[in-house]
Amino acid sequence: MPPGSVVFTGNQKVAKVQLHYLKYNATHFEEHTLDSHSEIVYHQPTAADVNWLDIRGIHDTDLIQQLGKIFELHPLILEAIVDTNQRPKFEEYEKGIFLIFKALSFDKQQKKIIPEQIALYFRNDLLITFQEDHTDIFTAIRQRLHTKKGKIRLRGADYLAYSLVDNLVDNYFQVLDQIEEEIEQLEDKLLESPDVNAKEAIHLLKKEVIRVRKAVSPLREAINLFSKSDSAFIAESTGIFIRNLYGNTIQIMDIADTYRDILNGLQDLYISEISFKMNQVMQVLTIITTIFVPLSFLVGLYGMNFDHMPELHYKYGYFVLLGIMFLIAIGLLIWFRRKKWL
Amino acid sequence: MPPGSVVFTGNQKVAKVQLHYLKYNATHFEEHTLDSHSEIVYHQPTAADVNWLDIRGIHDTDLIQQLGKIFELHPLILEAIVDTNQRPKFEEYEKGIFLIFKALSFDKQQKKIIPEQIALYFRNDLLITFQEDHTDIFTAIRQRLHTKKGKIRLRGADYLAYSLVDNLVDNYFQVLDQIEEEIEQLEDKLLESPDVNAKEAIHLLKKEVIRVRKAVSPLREAINLFSKSDSAFIAESTGIFIRNLYGNTIQIMDIADTYRDILNGLQDLYISEISFKMNQVMQVLTIITTIFVPLSFLVGLYGMNFDHMPELHYKYGYFVLLGIMFLIAIGLLIWFRRKKWL
Amino acid sequence: MPPGSVVFTGNQKVAKVQLHYLKYNATHFEEHTLDSHSEIVYHQPTAADVNWLDIRGIHDTDLIQQLGKIFELHPLILEAIVDTNQRPKFEEYEKGIFLIFKALSFDKQQKKIIPEQIALYFRNDLLITFQEDHTDIFTAIRQRLHTKKGKIRLRGADYLAYSLVDNLVDNYFQVLDQIEEEIEQLEDKLLESPDVNAKEAIHLLKKEVIRVRKAVSPLREAINLFSKSDSAFIAESTGIFIRNLYGNTIQIMDIADTYRDILNGLQDLYISEISFKMNQVMQVLTIITTIFVPLSFLVGLYGMNFDHMPELHYKYGYFVLLGIMFLIAIGLLIWFRRKKWL
C-alpha cells in the first residue's frame, strides 16, 4: 500500500460519526452538535475564539479527507488519524501541532483495559480531536469550560490541548486505581484460600499492568517533546503545565512497576501456598501409611510358621495383640499430634 | 456532581472543628484558640507579622466556604481541601500557593499506616493549614516559634510552609523507622522458628511499605514543583531549603525500596524454612517406614508355606529371628544417625 | 593482520554486489541500477542534489577500495565497512560522517533475530549505504522520496541519513512486536497445558530479547553522539529529529526489559506448573498406596497363626471381611474426594 493513503485500520466502533462543535472565549460560550458533515463549513473557526471540533468515529475516511482539506491538515496527519496502530507521538507541522495518544479504560467485567486512540490537532484558534467511539471522555473539561472553572476560558487552544492530555493522564491514574482494587481483592482471596484460578487471574492482571506501562512509555516521550517544543502554537505559560505532566507519566510508570512487583509477590505467595497445601496432603497420607507400618509388621510376625512361637498358643494372645496394636496406633497418633504433624 | 462543589468525602474524624491562631514576627509572638468560628474575623492577618491559621477538622464545609470568602481562596482550593482522596500536589494560584500532602503515622497496635490529609495555603503574610483531626502534628514547629530557635521567626510565611512540609517529610522517616523495627522483630521471630502467621505479617508490612512509597512518589513531584517555582510568594532564600527536601523524598523512596527487598528476602526465607520443616517431617516418616521394610520382609519370609524350610523347625528359630530383627532395626537407626538423616 | 587492511570478515550473503543510485532535489528525482561497477564514475555526485549510493553486498573488497578512492573515504572507514563484527558507532571524519548500525529482522520460522550490518557515510551532497545482502530495508524511505512525502525532498543528505536510522529504529520496534506475538502464543500454550519444550522456547526467546537489548545499547550511545554532534555536515534543524531518536532507543531498551521480565515470569510459571503436575501425580500414587495400607493390614491380621482367633472359624468370616475391606476402600475414596485430594 503506498504511504500517504488514508485507510482505516481499526474495528469500526460506531455506526455514525458524531460531530460536536464548541466555541468560547473569556466571556462567550456556545456548543453545537452538527447534524450533517456539510455543516462544518458553516462553522468556520473564528480567530477571536477557541474553536474545538470534537469528532467521534474515525472510520469515515471521506469525512477525514474532507476535514483535511478544510483545515489544511498534512496528508501524514490524515493517515495517522485513521490508523489505530499508531504509537503515541507528538509532531510539529508547519501549520499546527499533532498528537496521538491512547485513552485507557478498565472493563470491570472482563478485567481488561480497553484502549482508544485519540488524535489531537491544534493551531492558535482551533483544536480538533478524533476518537474512535461515542463515549465522551472529556466531560470534565467540557464542564470546566461551561462553568468558567480555572483559567481555561482565558487561555488558547494550546491550553485546551494541554487540559485534554492532562485529563487522559488522569484517566491512567484512575485505571491504575481500578487495577489496584482488583489486586487487593485477589490478595484477600489468596490469603484466605488459594485456588487454581488465582494463577490465571494474577497472570492476566500482570498483563494489563504491563499494557498500561507500555502505553505510558511512548506517551512520556511525546509529552517530553510537547513540553520542550518552542512552537509558535504553544504559549510559554502553557509549557510549565505540560512539564508537570511529564512528572505524572513517570509516576504512572512507577506505580505500574510497583503493581507488577506486587503481582509477582502474589504469584510467589500463590505458588508457595499451593505447594504448601500439596505437601500437607502428602504428609497426612504418609502419616496414615506410617501408622500402619508397625502394625503390619506385627501381624506379619504372628503369621510366621515357626514351630516354636509360644505367643501363638496363649489363650488370649490374639486379643492381647489387637489391644497392643490399638495402643501403638493411638500412641503414634498422639505423638504426631504433639509434634504438630497432623 | 458538578465540579467546584465543596463536598466532604472523608470520614469525619472529629466532633468539632478547632481553630488555632498564631501571629509572630522577629520580636513578637502570640497564640490563640478561637472559640467560635466567627472570631476569625477579629483576627485579620496583619501584614507586618506571619499569621498562621491552623484548622483541625474539615467536615464543616460551611466554615471552609466562609474561610474561602474571608481569605479569597479559589473555589478549586476549597473543593480540594474537603476531598480526602486528593493526590499530593503543589498549585500556584494568583493570590497564593496551595499544597496538599498526606501526613503518615504508624499505628503500632494494628501495624497499619494511618494517613491524614494536610492542606496548606499561603501567601506573603498568611498561612492556613487544614488537617482531618485534632492531634497536633506540628508541635516541633510550634515550639521552634516559641523558643525563637533557628531563623524561623525571622522569615516569612513561605519559610513556615517549608518548615511544616519538612516536618511532614521527617515524619515519613519516623514511620519508616517504626516499620524497620517491626521488620526486625519479624526477622528475629522468623530466624528462631517460622510459624504460619509470619506469611501474613510479612505480606501486610510489605503493603504498608508500598503505601509509604506510593504516598512519597507524588509528594516528590509536588516538592519538585515547589522548589522550582518562581512564585512571588516564595523567597529565593527559601528555595534552597525546599530543594534539600527533594533529596529527602528520594531517600525515603530508596529506604522504602530497601525495606521491600528485605521483606521479599524474609518471605523467601519463610517459604524455604516452612518447606524445610515439612521435608524434615517427611524424612522422619519415611525413615520409620524404611526401618520396617526389611523387618516386614523377614516376617513374610518365614510366613511362607514351603515344605522344606529348615529354620522353621529350629527350637529357638523364632527368638533368633526376633534378635536379628532387633539388630537390623538398631543398625539402621545408627546408620541414619551417622548420616545425620535423623 | 596489520590494522587498516580491508578484509571481509562476515559470511558472503549475495553472489553479486548490487549498486543503486538515487539523485534528488525538491523538484527533481531519478533512480538508477548500475550494471557494472565502473559506471559509478559516470554518476559523480552533483552538489545541487542529494546523491544516495546504495550498495548491497560487501564481500567485494576491491569495489570497496575503489569507492574509497572515488569518494575519499578514510582507510579506517573502509576497514570497518567490511568487518561485520563492528559494534554500532558514530564517527566524525574530516570529510564526512560515518555510522555503523545493525538492522534486525525476525525469522518467524526459526524464531531467531537475524542481524545485518549497515554502514552509512554521508557528507553534504552524498550518502553511501552499505548492507550485507540484497533485501531492500529502506523501501519506506525510497517511497517517501518518490512521493515527496514529508519534508525529506527539501532537506539534505544529513536528513536522509537521519531518516534511514529512524527507519532502522522503527524496525527494532517491529521486531519487538513480533517477539511479543511469540511471547503471547507461548503464554496461551502455557496456561493451557505446560509441556517440556516450553522451557527451551522461553529460554531462546529470552536470548533474542537480550540480543535486541545488546544491539540497542551501543546504538543509543551512537545516536547520542549523532544528536550532540556540531559537525558541519549536520544541519541544526536535523539535530532536533535525531534527539527524538534517542528517546526511542530508550523506549526499545525499556520494552526489551519488560519482555525479559515477562519471560522470567513465564519461566517461573512453567516451573511451578511442571512441579505442580508432578506433585499431583505423586499424590495420586500415594493415595492408591494409602487405600491399600489398611486393607493389607487386615489380610495380614487374618493370616496370623494364633490358636484362638474366633473370626477365622465363622462360616462367612471371609466374605464379611471382603465386604468390610470393600467398604473401607470406598470410604477412603469418598473421603479423599471430599477433601479434593483426588
Place this chain on the structure above:
Amino acid sequence: MPPGSVVFTGNQKVAKVQLHYLKYNATHFEEHTLDSHSEIVYHQPTAADVNWLDIRGIHDTDLIQQLGKIFELHPLILEAIVDTNQRPKFEEYEKGIFLIFKALSFDKQQKKIIPEQIALYFRNDLLITFQEDHTDIFTAIRQRLHTKKGKIRLRGADYLAYSLVDNLVDNYFQVLDQIEEEIEQLEDKLLESPDVNAKEAIHLLKKEVIRVRKAVSPLREAINLFSKSDSAFIAESTGIFIRNLYGNTIQIMDIADTYRDILNGLQDLYISEISFKMNQVMQVLTIITTIFVPLSFLVGLYGMNFDHMPELHYKYGYFVLLGIMFLIAIGLLIWFRRKKWL
C-alpha cells in the same frame, strides 16, 4: 523535652574526654594534647593558621556547651553533636558550616558494623571534630599534615574538612572490602558443604550490607549539598574535590547493591543445596523401600494357602526362591546404579 536542650543520647564509650589541638600553616606545624578543658582558652585559634580542635568523647555536655560559648556554636549544633541518632547532614550556619556523618568500622569477631557519629564544624581558620570514643580514625590525615604530603598544608580549614570526609568515605570502601572477604569465605564454605548456620550468616551479612547502604544514602545527599554550597567558608578550589566525593558515594551504594545481589544469590544457592541434599536422602530411602517391594511380594506369594501350589512342595523350592530374591535385589541395585540414582 524542649528542643534546643543539649542532652547526650548515646552510650558513653569513654571515661574521659580527650582534647587534641593542631595548628599549622604551609611552614609551621604544632600538636598538643590538652590536659584540662580550661586549657582550650589558652589555645585560641589564630587567623593565619588552620586550627584543628579534635574532641574525643561527647558525653560531657558541660564541656560541649562551654565550647559552644567559646567558638560561638549555634544551640542547634550543640544539640546535634550530643544526639547520636542524627542522620548525616550538612548545614550552613551564619558563622560556620556543620556536618554530621557516621564513621563505620567492621568488627571481625562479631561480624557487625560498628557506627560512630562524627560531628564536624568549620569556619575559615578553625575546624572542630567531635567523635564518640578515643580511637584515632584520622591518623592518615594527621600524618599527611606532619609530612607536608599533598597540598593539604597549603590550604584552609575547608580542605581539611574535605580531607576528613574523604577519609571517612575511604573507610566505607574498606568496610565493604571486609564484608566482601566474609562473603567469599561464606561462598567457599557453601560450595564445599552447606550447613544450617549458613542461612543465618547470609542473613546477618545482608543486614550489614543494608546498614552500609542506609548510612551512605543520606551521606550522599549531605555531600551533594556540601559540593553545591556557595558558602564563603568553602574555597572554590575545594569544591572540585568534594564533587569527586559524590561519585565515590554512588560507587559505595553500587557496591553495596552488588553485595546484596551476591548474598541473595548465595541464599538461593543455599536453599537449593539444602533441598537437593534432602531430596537425595529421600531418594535413597525410597530406593531401599523399592528394592524390598518385589521381595515382599514374593514371600507373600508363597505364604498363600492354596491347596495346589506345586512350588511349595519342591525339595529346594525355598532355597531357589532365596536365590531368586537375592538376584532380584542385586539386579535392582545394579539398575539403580547404572541410572545414577544411587
Place this chain on the structure above:
Amino acid sequence: MPPGSVVFTGNQKVAKVQLHYLKYNATHFEEHTLDSHSEIVYHQPTAADVNWLDIRGIHDTDLIQQLGKIFELHPLILEAIVDTNQRPKFEEYEKGIFLIFKALSFDKQQKKIIPEQIALYFRNDLLITFQEDHTDIFTAIRQRLHTKKGKIRLRGADYLAYSLVDNLVDNYFQVLDQIEEEIEQLEDKLLESPDVNAKEAIHLLKKEVIRVRKAVSPLREAINLFSKSDSAFIAESTGIFIRNLYGNTIQIMDIADTYRDILNGLQDLYISEISFKMNQVMQVLTIITTIFVPLSFLVGLYGMNFDHMPELHYKYGYFVLLGIMFLIAIGLLIWFRRKKWL
C-alpha cells in the same frame, strides 16, 4: 608504615624490568628498547615530539624513584604506581596528569579474569606507562603510530593517553565477549543435560562478571573526571573523545548486568532441571511401589487362615490368581504410560 613510602605491594610478575621508548611527531617516528636503566637519561623528552616511555615491571622501586626524580613525579604518584591495590583513579597534579586503571584479560583455561594494574602519567610532551608484566597490551596503538593510522600522529600526549585508555576499555568489551562465549557453552550443556558441576561453573562465571563490573565502576568515575578536566595538559579536542569513553563504560556495566541476569536465569534453570530430574526418579520409584501394592494385597488375602475360603480349594486357583496379578500389573503399567507418568 609512613605514607609516601614507595613500597611494592604486588606479586613480582617479571624478572627484569623492560623499558621501551617511543618518540614521534607527524613526520618522524622512532622506537628504542633501553638496555640499562641509566640510558633513560640519554633519551630526554624533546618538546617537539611526543615521548612515550613504556615501563614493564614495577617491582624495582629504585628505578621508580629514579624516574620520579628525572621526570619530577610527585611522591604520591610514585607510591601509587607500586601499590597494586589502588582503585582506578584520575588525579591532576601541578606538573602532569596521573591515571590508574586495571587492564583485564580472560584466562580461558582457568576461566578467570586476570587483572593487571596500569599506571599512566602524562604532560604535554611526555607519557609514561607502568604495567606489571611484559605482555604488550598496547600493540594496536603502537601499530597505529607506526602506520600513521588516524590522527594519532598529529596529536599530543593527551591523545595518546586517551588512545591507551580507549584500548583498555575495548579490552573490557573483549573480556565480556569471552565471558559470553563461556555462558553460551554452559547454556548449551545445561539445556542438553544438567550435571552437578554446572552449579559451580555458573557461580564462578557470575563472580567474574561481578569482578568486571566492580573494576568498571570506579573506572567510569575516573573517566568522568578525565573528560570534565580543564587541565592545561588536555587539549579541548581530546575532551570530546574522552566523553565518548564514558558512554562505553556505562555500556560495559550494562552488559555485565545483563550477563549477571542471564547467569541468574541459568542458575534457576539448573535448579529446576535438577529438581525435575530428581522428582522424575522419585516418580518412577513410587510407580514401581504402586504396581506391587494391589498385588501384595492379593497374596496377603490368600494367605489368610479363614476356615471357609472356597478359592483356596479350586484346582487352578493359584494359577488363576497368578494370571490375574499379571494382568493387574500390565494394566497399571499401560494406565501409567497413557497418563504419561512413565
